[in-house]
Amino acid sequence: MIKEINATTRSNGLPIGGKEGDTTVNAVASWQSGYPMRTTFNRRFPDYDPFLNDSKRILANDESDLLIWVSSFNTAVTPPQSSANTIVLGRSGMQFETEPEVYIPVGVPGIDHEGRTFRSDSVVSVPLRKLRDSGLPSVFEVLSAVEQAL
Amino acid sequence: MLLKLTGGRIIDPAHDVNDVVRDIYIRDGRIVEKPTDGRVDEEIDVSGKVIMAGAIDMHTHIGGGKVNIARTMLPEDHAEAVYERTELLRSGTGHAAPSTLTTGYRYAEMGYTAGFEPAVLPINARQAHMEMHDTPIIDKGGYVMLGSDDFLLRMMAANSDQEAINNYVAWTINHAQAVGLKVVNPGGISAFKFNQRKLDLDEKNDFYGVTPRDILHRLSRAVQEIGVPHPLHVHGCNLGVPGNMQTTLDTIQGAEGVPMHLTHIQFHSYGTEGDFKFSSGAAEIAEAINKHKNITVDVGQILFGQTVTASGDNMRQFAGAPHAHPNKWVCMDIECEAGCGVVPFKYKDQSYVNALQWMIGLETFLMVDDPWRIFLTTDHPNGAPFTSYPHLIKLLMDKSFRNDMLSTLHPEAQKATHLASLDREYSLYEIAIMTRAGAAKLVGLADRGHLGIGAAADITVYTDNSDREKMFEKPDYVFKDGEMVVRQGQVIKITWGTTHVVKPEYDVSIEKPLQQYFDKFHTLKMSNFKISNDEIVDDGRGSLTIQPLHKGGRL
Numbered sequence: 001m002i003k004e005i006n007a008t009t010r011s012n013g014l015p016i017g018g019k020e021g022d023t024t025v026n027a028v029a030s031w032q033s034g035y036p037m038r039t040t041f042n043r044r045f046p047d048y049d050p051f052l053n054d055s056k057r058i059l060a061n062d063e064s065d066l067l068i069w070v071s072s073f074n075t076a077v078t079p080p081q082s083s084a085n086t087i088v089l090g091r092s093g094m095q096f097e098t099e100p101e102v103y104i105p106v107g108v109p110g111i112d113h114e115g116r117t118f119r120s121d122s123v124v125s126v127p128l129r130k131l132r133d134s135g136l137p138s139v140f141e142v143l144s145a146v147e148q149a150l
Numbered sequence: 151m152l153l154k155l156t157g158g159r160i161i162d163p164a165h166d167v168n169d170v171v172r173d174i175y176i177r178d179g180r181i182v183e184k185p186t187d188g189r190v191d192e193e194i195d196v197s198g199k200v201i202m203a204g205a206i207d208m209h210t211h212i213g214g215g216k217v218n219i220a221r222t223m224l225p226e227d228h229a230e231a232v233y234e235r236t237e238l239l240r241s242g243t244g245h246a247a248p249s250t251l252t253t254g255y256r257y258a259e260m261g262y263t264a265g266f267e268p269a270v271l272p273i274n275a276r277q278a279h280m281e282m283h284d285t286p287i288i289d290k291g292g293y294v295m296l297g298s299d300d301f302l303l304r305m306m307a308a309n310s311d312q313e314a315i316n317n318y319v320a321w322t323i324n325h326a327q328a329v330g331l332k333v334v335n336p337g338g339i340s341a342f343k344f345n346q347r348k349l350d351l352d353e354k355n356d357f358y359g360v361t362p363r364d365i366l367h368r369l370s371r372a373v374q375e376i377g378v379p380h381p382l383h384v385h386g387c388n389l390g391v392p393g394n395m396q397t398t399l400d401t402i403q404g405a406e407g408v409p410m411h412l413t414h415i416q417f418h419s420y421g422t423e424g425d426f427k428f429s430s431g432a433a434e435i436a437e438a439i440n441k442h443k444n445i446t447v448d449v450g451q452i453l454f455g456q457t458v459t460a461s462g463d464n465m466r467q468f469a470g471a472p473h474a475h476p477n478k479w480v481c482m483d484i485e486c487e488a489g490c491g492v493v494p495f496k497y498k499d500q501s502y503v504n505a506l507q508w509m510i511g512l513e514t515f516l517m518v519d520d521p522w523r524i525f526l527t528t529d530h531p532n533g534a535p536f537t538s539y540p541h542l543i544k545l546l547m548d549k550s551f552r553n554d555m556l557s558t559l560h561p562e563a564q565k566a567t568h569l570a571s572l573d574r575e576y577s578l579y580e581i582a583i584m585t586r587a588g589a590a591k592l593v594g595l596a597d598r599g600h601l602g603i604g605a606a607a608d609i610t611v612y613t614d615n616s617d618r619e620k621m622f623e624k625p626d627y628v629f630k631d632g633e634m635v636v637r638q639g640q641v642i643k644i645t646w647g648t649t650h651v652v653k654p655e656y657d658v659s660i661e662k663p664l665q666q667y668f669d670k671f672h673t674l675k676m677s678n679f680k681i682s683n684d685e686i687v688d689d690g691r692g693s694l695t696i697q698p699l700h701k702g703g704r705l
Contacts, residue, residue, distance in 0.1 A: 034243035
């Protein structure tokens with residue numbers, strides 16, 4: 001509709017969506033792989049399929065035996081119930097209904113360490129600054145340490 | 151560690167060296183003098199090979215919002231170009247709009263060691279830098295876009311003095327971490343917001359009463375006066391419109407001797423003659439370029455096949471949207487500060503218009519006399535993906551190949567061009583000027599694009615081959631800052647290039663009105679708009695190289 005109105009006058013829509021870092025993940029996934037979320041790397045290359053790679057569907061169908069849950073903004077965003085072994089990189093202070101196999105508490109970007117985030121308009125990104133010295137590692141530091149150890 | 155490249159045929163136009171056999175010594179990422187004791191740690195025999203500095207793409211859309219929109223829009227383009235991860239390389243996708251990692255690998259494999267993003271919207275500059283930060287091996291940098299932003303247009307409507315505008319330009323270049331200034335459809339992106347559908351050089355923006363000519367005048371002067379080496383980078387009015395050659399000629403005339411770079415000139419060189427009311431203006435445009443020594447251009451050659459057009463010029467992109475192939479497109483008025491339009495497009499050799507566009511680009515290459523003032527681009531991905539450069543080089547260097555191609559195109563278009571009668575064939579030396587020495591000089595890179603003592607050791611080694619496409623698509627070796635990153639056309643080492651910027655001085659008094667402006671109209675704080683040096687360095691992988699200003703630079 002907006003496109004059609006623009007044939008004679010000007011009209012705009014402002015698409016807004018995404019929270020807890022969704023928008024940022026989507027943007028970074030798009031520039032690094034060419035595809036947004038719901039992309040698998042099983043076949044050694046990016047493979048985009050929004051239906052097959054829906055993680056809720058995968059967990060509900062027991063198609064995966066490992067869930068790695070990254071949630072560094074919000075303690076209330078916890079992993080869904082599933083039969084998969086679960087590793088959580090979660091904001092410090094997270095409470096679980098079912099204890100995951102592994103929980104690594106991490107700091108919050110913009111509070112415990114620096115970072116950058118896209119706003120929900122997916123256009124403008126803002127710097128996140130470190131406001132306190134909590135000693136909590138960032139997700140990047142945890143993943144880098146795991147990679148080093150391997 | 152001292153590395154010696156022995157016996158290569160050096161082509162280094164910055165030092166007037168044309169095919170001279172000479173050894174090159176590399177230490178700590180730089181080209182150095184022959185050691186007095188003659189001791190070297192490693193020697194590579196490159197005798198008979200052609201040696202040039204690493205190539206520099208001075209206009210390529212590799213980072214920022216519109217590129218990422220193009221990626222997201224074209225899953226079918228990615229599906230045809232999928233790259234598996236290896237022990238060394240990360241996976242990726244993309245032909246017209248490749249992922250960042252793939253972009254860096256492909257450029258390096260072709261002997262390119264730097265690429266410059268020409269449309270960094272100030273409000274989106276952080277994203278452009280983040281994408282370039284994730285582009286391996288090559289150096290990068292951006293030209294920040296002004297000209298349809300309300301702060302400038304308000305200043306101009308209020309008839310602010312030139313010094314205030316210089317201050318604003320310098321402030322923006324500093325805090326967007328840019329190496330140059332770009333203007334796209336000057337004032338036209340703003341005019342489109344007020345529902346103007348075209349804006350000619352002397353036409354007024356309905357709201358601000360400012361003309362594109364005024365904007366070009368103010369911004370080109372600003373760039374010159376604050377000492378930024380890269381001249382104002384101009385994507386002119388009326389892109390793609392038949393008859394726009396007159397606007398382009400007027401723009402060249404109107405520059406009044408001030409340095410100006412007219413980008414993707416092919417898209418601005420159209421006449422209205424003939425049955426199709428679409429003709430080549432290349433001869434007149436080339437003549438004007440030859441005459442006006444303050445003007446530089448890059449071509450924006452089109453090549454046939456599927457690609458995607460991504461531009462800040464949403465006024466013209468909206469007009470072009472009905473031609474989208476496949477039929478989908480996006481136009482945005484980003485934060486009301488700039489624009490963005492992404493329209494996929496397929497150039498067809500049996501289309502009269504597309505065939506003539508191909509001819510106009512090549513005519514321009516062949517009729518502009520001075521290779522120091524014309525640059526090899528496809529306006530990636532707008533005219534064609536950058537991976538087609540070796541093919542384009544062959545078209546320029548091999549007349550019979552060019553004419554064979556020409557003879558297969560739309561027959562009416564063939565009748566509308568003198569291309570077949572143009573005998574010029576570019577030499578290796580001229581290619582080295584366009585893609586190395588000239589490009590470095592134009593962007594303002596003091597230590598790149600040449601092979602002199604002290605230069606960064608960005609070096610490409612080719613096997614001479616009369617099939618120039620084969621020669622340029624697969625160099626024997628590519629060195630980036632002295633490290634061998636490519637061997638036999640394959641990436642063998644991952645490095646991370648630097649980000650080139652300039653830091654013109656400004657008077658902080660400009661922050662007073664800017665602060666008010668941000669507080670009143672923006673959805674972002676001024677302090678968050680500014681990109682710090684630390685953000686470019688990030689986790690230590692990135693780095694900032696501040697290029698020198700021209701002498702005489704002032705506020």
